[in-house]
Amino acid sequence: MNASLTSKFIEVQRVDQTFKTAKGLFPALRGIDLTIAKGEFVALIGHSGCGKSTLLNLIAGLTTPTSGALLCANKEIKGPGPERAVVFQNHSLLPWLTCFDNVYLAVERVFGRTESKAQLRERTDAALALVGLTHAAQKRPGEISGGMKQRVGIARALSMEPQVLLMDEPFGALDALTRAKLQDELLEIVARTQSTVVMVTHDVDEAVLLSDKIVMMTNGPAATIGEVLQVDIPRPRSRVELAEDPVYLQCRKAVIDFLYTRQGHVEKVA
């Protein structure tokens, strides 16, 4: 954590989101207020269907709120843009492009106007090296494992040097060992790049291990923020040492308590 944490970077102000469905209006989110500082790692946690991904999509600009406002760096979020990179739950790589080309597509879009082809290629190689996939650069997504695809997705997002990295359950589809490895890599990358990260997860350990702040959401419909927990564990964090850290255990207990005791059934807390 550093001094810049106090500044407002992403602001979500009284946001409501209502979806039109076949059965009528469905209120997904109600009265969301959230401030995220630059360089902060925020986890959104809650039960399935509580609107975590909806909130992330709002910040990404993929959807627009029914009411309320979202600001990024004091500018209204009007639509998606490369300054807010998204790592999708299912990696969303283009199957007809090699890993290199998938990343290059993003690099070219962001830096294509100002930099030479060689520089763009260098950036792409660097992003793939960052996630340890230099050897798979010329493979297509169909030829690599799920964990590797997710790493390419992360490389693509990081290669754009985004102001904000938005991750929608990035490790949800992976096995426990691969997930742990990628979490460690992500910690390292975020420490190096000082990125602002918003990550949707439903894994309590992942949330506590990675984030500075855990935003716990109440059950939908009309979900809202139930509680915000500051995770005051110094970085760099080590998975092994944290296992016995009292602050870690305390945070973990607080989240579990919120999720399973207070949000075990549908009700409003805040």
Next chain:
Amino acid sequence: MVSAVFHSPLDSASPEAIKSIAGNAPSTGAAKPLAAQATAAAASATAAPQRRDWAALSRSFWMAVLPPACGLGLLLGIWALVSATTGQSIPGPAETWQQAVTIFSDPFYRNGPNDQGVGWNVLASLERVAIGFGLAAVVGIPAGFVIGRFTFLSRMFNPLISLLRPVSPLAWLPIGLLVFKGANPAAIWTIFICSIWPMIINTAVGVQRVPQDYMNVARVLNLSEWKIATTILFPSVLPYMLTGVRLAVGTAWLVIVAAEMLTGGVGIGFWVWDEWNNLNVKNILIAIFVIGIVGLLLEYALVKLATAFTFEEVKA
């Protein structure tokens, strides 16, 4: 004992006996021929698993070859039967084959505009299909992209397509003759009309079915419409588009025969009609086979093309 073994090699006791003979054989000259046969028997006994492999292989070979051969045989049988019962007014397979051999010994002759070799006729038909189909692709595929991409255009053109698609392409032939004032362009026009619908519809459906994930990537990256079209839409639509192309070529090949019967000139359809006027039924039968085989080859080539361009779907 030796003779006993020789006469009953399949006896239960025989394998050991054979071995003992084989072992002893070189010592006695008289036993040599027997020993040779005995070792052969022993060798075949050890080779049994291999032979079973071979048997399985030959069985799968026959399963691949025999049913189609039976189908073909059935066709020839029914044909011969029909030919026999109609008193040779429909020629039998053998005579038709002989006629085919004469025709295909010189497929590219020219004795004036109405008497040309079967090769020229097929090529003339293929040329019309290629031109009509090519024009339809040039118009239909971009139209499909645009209709699939923009909801307004899709709603605008869907009623028109639904109305015009069920119309038999031949109904357009008089319009073609009227507008183009010639048999050949009219035939090409008919091919154009019949092959444009599958291409528009399949391309549009392909564009509408581009996975939302890919479109989200495009939106997050803020890609230009051109970049979206070339790097995301086109590759993911390609399999759908090729299905459209395949259907279009199939229809075009069906329609060209009928169109040429009406327009005349050179072409396989005209050739069929001409031979009917000559009452040369053998040539009509040959034409039916030629049309079938050419259609089969077109279909096969396009299926190969489609599989080459279909990307394996990525599953997480």
